Amino acid sequence: MTEQNLAAMEFLNTCRELVDTELDRCIEQDGASERLQAAMRYSVLGGGKRIRPALCLAAARAMDVALEAALAPACALELVHAYSLIHDDLPAMDDDNLRRGRPTTHIAFDEASAILAGDALQALAFDLLANDHDRTSKARLAMVRELAHAAGHKGMVGGQAIDLESVGKALTLHELENMHRHKTGALIEASVRMGALCSPEPDADRLEALTTYARALGLAFQVQDDLLDIEGSTEVIGKPQGSDMAREKPTYPSLLGIEGAREHLHKLLALAQDSLADFGPEADPLRTMADYVVARSH
Amino acid sequence: MTEQNLAAMEFLNTCRELVDTELDRCIEQDGASERLQAAMRYSVLGGGKRIRPALCLAAARAMDVALEAALAPACALELVHAYSLIHDDLPAMDDDNLRRGRPTTHIAFDEASAILAGDALQALAFDLLANDHDRTSKARLAMVRELAHAAGHKGMVGGQAIDLESVGKALTLHELENMHRHKTGALIEASVRMGALCSPEPDADRLEALTTYARALGLAFQVQDDLLDIEGSTEVIGKPQGSDMAREKPTYPSLLGIEGAREHLHKLLALAQDSLADFGPEADPLRTMADYVVARSH
Numbered sequence: 001m002t003e004q005n006l007a008a009m010e011f012l013n014t015c016r017e018l019v020d021t022e023l024d025r026c027i028e029q030d031g032a033s034e035r036l037q038a039a040m041r042y043s044v045l046g047g048g049k050r051i052r053p054a055l056c057l058a059a060a061r062a063m064d065v066a067l068e069a070a071l072a073p074a075c076a077l078e079l080v081h082a083y084s085l086i087h088d089d090l091p092a093m094d095d096d097n098l099r100r101g102r103p104t105t106h107i108a109f110d111e112a113s114a115i116l117a118g119d120a121l122q123a124l125a126f127d128l129l130a131n132d133h134d135r136t137s138k139a140r141l142a143m144v145r146e147l148a149h150a151a152g153h154k155g156m157v158g159g160q161a162i163d164l165e166s167v168g169k170a171l172t173l174h175e176l177e178n179m180h181r182h183k184t185g186a187l188i189e190a191s192v193r194m195g196a197l198c199s200p201e202p203d204a205d206r207l208e209a210l211t212t213y214a215r216a217l218g219l220a221f222q223v224q225d226d227l228l229d230i231e232g233s234t235e236v237i238g239k240p241q242g243s244d245m246a247r248e249k250p251t252y253p254s255l256l257g258i259e260g261a262r263e264h265l266h267k268l269l270a271l272a273q274d275s276l277a278d279f280g281p282e283a284d285p286l287r288t289m290a291d292y293v294v295a296r297s298h
Numbered sequence: 299m300t301e302q303n304l305a306a307m308e309f310l311n312t313c314r315e316l317v318d319t320e321l322d323r324c325i326e327q328d329g330a331s332e333r334l335q336a337a338m339r340y341s342v343l344g345g346g347k348r349i350r351p352a353l354c355l356a357a358a359r360a361m362d363v364a365l366e367a368a369l370a371p372a373c374a375l376e377l378v379h380a381y382s383l384i385h386d387d388l389p390a391m392d393d394d395n396l397r398r399g400r401p402t403t404h405i406a407f408d409e410a411s412a413i414l415a416g417d418a419l420q421a422l423a424f425d426l427l428a429n430d431h432d433r434t435s436k437a438r439l440a441m442v443r444e445l446a447h448a449a450g451h452k453g454m455v456g457g458q459a460i461d462l463e464s465v466g467k468a469l470t471l472h473e474l475e476n477m478h479r480h481k482t483g484a485l486i487e488a489s490v491r492m493g494a495l496c497s498p499e500p501d502a503d504r505l506e507a508l509t510t511y512a513r514a515l516g517l518a519f520q521v522q523d524d525l526l527d528i529e530g531s532t533e534v535i536g537k538p539q540g541s542d543m544a545r546e547k548p549t550y551p552s553l554l555g556i557e558g559a560r561e562h563l564h565k566l567l568a569l570a571q572d573s574l575a576d577f578g579p580e581a582d583p584l585r586t587m588a589d590y591v592v593a594r595s596h
Contacts, residue, residue, distance in 0.1 A: 032456025092409030111390030123450030130443040137435040152421030158330025
């Protein structure tokens with residue numbers, strides 16, 4: 001493990017501890033149905049790398065904001081991510097039984113509970129942002145706006161729809177990137193932007209640089225996912241190896257070849273790192289996060 | 299048809315026209331997937347009485363706010379209602395093929411599109427509230443807070459979970475009311491409160507009176523729904539008659555008998571009307587809406 005990877009792992013661990021404590025707290029309060037709440041907790045608290053919260057916290061630090069002051073948006077992002085995984089895994093969607101080495105929510109509970117747990121987690125994300133007393137009404141509203149846009153039909157859900165329509169189809173590189181920009185890119189971009197927006201007066205140039213970083217990183221993340229799907233083992237990646245290929249989903253390696261995909265990944269990584277050129281050591285967590293995305297094995 | 303019913307129908311028609319135009323506009327903008335957008339439009343624009351938007355607009359008027367100034371929250375409420383119907387109708391939930399006399403969304407499209415359309419509509423509701431330039435950041439945030447709470451695991455989705463857990467079970471009247479307070483009551487309460495919150499400086503006593511009105515009306519609405527399920531014909535109510543009974547769902551008539559349910563309905567209606575005692579003619583739309591809920595045939 002390189003030194004930078006070690007730093008990234010340390011930062012990720014710090015973020016994970018902060019975020020997991022906060023997530024545990026915000027689904028602890030009494031809901032109407034114990035079973036629903038159990039399904040929500042199972043889905044959110046069952047591990048996960050917390051990459052989106054970590055990016056949010058890292059972007060906050062790049063704007064000289066304390067990690068603790070960015071916890072609400074970081075958790076809201078993870079709640080939306082968790083809900084999207086639950087719905088993605090449903091029989092009518094990707095029909096996955098295994099996620100992070102554990103039964104998916106509709107297997108551990110039932111389909112109806114899984115649908116409702118996802119629905120409730122999305123609402124909870126906005127609840128959390130709206131009740132974030134760390135910041136002004138205006139700043140909270142900016143967060144709601146970012147997340148609603150990134151999560152909706154012009155963002156993540158739109159990307160999932162394109163993904164479903166693309167099964168068995170030959171896509172161009174442009175079409176593949178368009179899908180990923182929506183499906184995973186929008187929420188990764190929102191993660192970085194919401195972290196930056198934790199600054200009381202976010203500088204426009206810096207916000208734009210961080211947006212460029214996030215877009216490049218979002219695509220790099222996906223290229224690495226595709227490579228892992230071919231190269232990783234089921235044990236390490238937590239889902240059957242080669243499952244995307246088996247479903248005839250278009251991937252970067254299927255379009256560019258494995259070597260071509262690796263080159264593409266490194267170009268995107270360089271773009272992400274270059275966009276941070278005007279930042280000092282306050283952006284080191286973002287830099288190590290970018291390297292981690294490429295070096296990770298799952 | 300009584301004079302009050304006629305007034306309610308006229309008010310509902312005015313609201314429906316305003317709301318339908320606005321809903322059409324807000325799902326018209328380019329999304330990522332045409333099919334997803336078509337499923338969203340099919341679900342939202344396929345008719346419906348628009349009772350929640352009408353309650354929101356009527357509450358705005360009771361606070362001397364112009365109907366047009368309450369359109370964004372009215373539409374956001376309908377988007378959440380529409381998404382909940384889509385997910386409710388899914389095979390894993392109520393498994394309904396017919397809604398308002400038309401094929402349900404997962405029949406007209408497919409299950410995956412229906413799940414995603416619901417997800418996207420929820421996000422769009424918050425998007426709409428956050429971008430409502432008619433009001434201050436603080437007021438917009440109050441709307442987001444109301445809706446997120448009413449839609450989530452402590453509100454509507456929590457109620458749906460209780461509902462699913464109750465199939466085939468004997469419930470007490472208290473348990474039945476608890477389910478309805480969450481499942482349909484929370485969003486009806488939010489409809490009235492969000493309308494009232496359109497006032498630049500909502501009077502606390504008036505807001506509380508309107509909340510009492512909304513709670514009583516929400517339950518009355520459900521009692522009438524249960525009665526219609528027994529008494530109405532498939533043609534008029536748009537779903538197979540007696541379908542709740544057939545699924546062994548607990549209902550007011552099954553607990554109180556038909557006459558008992560009717561009495562309960564009229565008590566709730568009286569409570570709703572009494573709570574408006576301190577209001578003048580500005581609350582007439584709310585008064586006629588309450589009468590309409592009891593007199594409606596579907």
